[in-house]
Amino acid sequence: MTTSQLSPDVDAARGTSKSTPAALAIENLQAWYGESHVLHGVNLTVAPGETVCLLGRNGAGRTSTLRAIMGLTGHRTGSIRVANTEVIGMPRHRIASLGVGYCPEERGIFASLSTHENLFLPPDLKTGFSGLSIEEIYALFPNLKERASSPGMRLSGGEQQMLAVARILRTGARLLLLDEISEGLAPVIVQALGRAITALKEKGFSVLLVEQNFRFSANLADRFYVMERGLIVLEISRADLQKNKTALQNLLGV
Numbered sequence: 001m002t003t004s005q006l007s008p009d010v011d012a013a014r015g016t017s018k019s020t021p022a023a024l025a026i027e028n029l030q031a032w033y034g035e036s037h038v039l040h041g042v043n044l045t046v047a048p049g050e051t052v053c054l055l056g057r058n059g060a061g062r063t064s065t066l067r068a069i070m071g072l073t074g075h076r077t078g079s080i081r082v083a084n085t086e087v088i089g090m091p092r093h094r095i096a097s098l099g100v101g102y103c104p105e106e107r108g109i110f111a112s113l114s115t116h117e118n119l120f121l122p123p124d125l126k127t128g129f130s131g132l133s134i135e136e137i138y139a140l141f142p143n144l145k146e147r148a149s150s151p152g153m154r155l156s157g158g159e160q161q162m163l164a165v166a167r168i169l170r171t172g173a174r175l176l177l178l179d180e181i182s183e184g185l186a187p188v189i190v191q192a193l194g195r196a197i198t199a200l201k202e203k204g205f206s207v208l209l210v211e212q213n214f215r216f217s218a219n220l221a222d223r224f225y226v227m228e229r230g231l232i233v234l235e236i237s238r239a240d241l242q243k244n245k246t247a248l249q250n251l252l253g254v
Contacts, residue, residue, distance in 0.1 A: 021084035023206035029078040053217040056227035101173030107164040111153035131172040158189030
């Protein structure tokens, strides 16, 4: 089943209507890094309050899709709409001000600042939504409360990943772009991040999650897109995972 052959279950799962625009809607997205054409007509949507996972092998174009949303690739064509606002051609700070929070794979923790200082470093986005309070963030990530005064360089990889996600939540972002947040982490940390994403969904956050760890994402996402060579080649709902097991194995090796 390709994106041109979607089941009714997938269409219903999107949960968008004319009166409620998608949190994110991408149509025929093409993107380049210099002369290199990396995205070849990507189409995807994330409904308000939905968690969507973008799967694929390394080099498939998943991270490039997140970077294109934020204006971090080179030339782009097509359409990227955040809550019905077109962002192609918009400055990066304006894209963020629409309530988009990007957590890149490299995390970007400031080593000389404490955990608490790192949390307060990103400015409020003035989106009209209140970000999570420090108390709410510490309830979501108790490890960070215990390490509040520790310099970023002293945090474990898992604690740094929690911090990278947590500081976005304070800004007022409502659409989260999370890139490989489970990669290389201990199972107990991966489980904690999974619980946090579930809690954020219950609070109404919309999430686009890039992952190779299918087991991590299988119980979190409402829908799944699979990328190959810069193009979406499969879209399925969580309810249809089992019937698409063979296709997923062929594309991902899961």
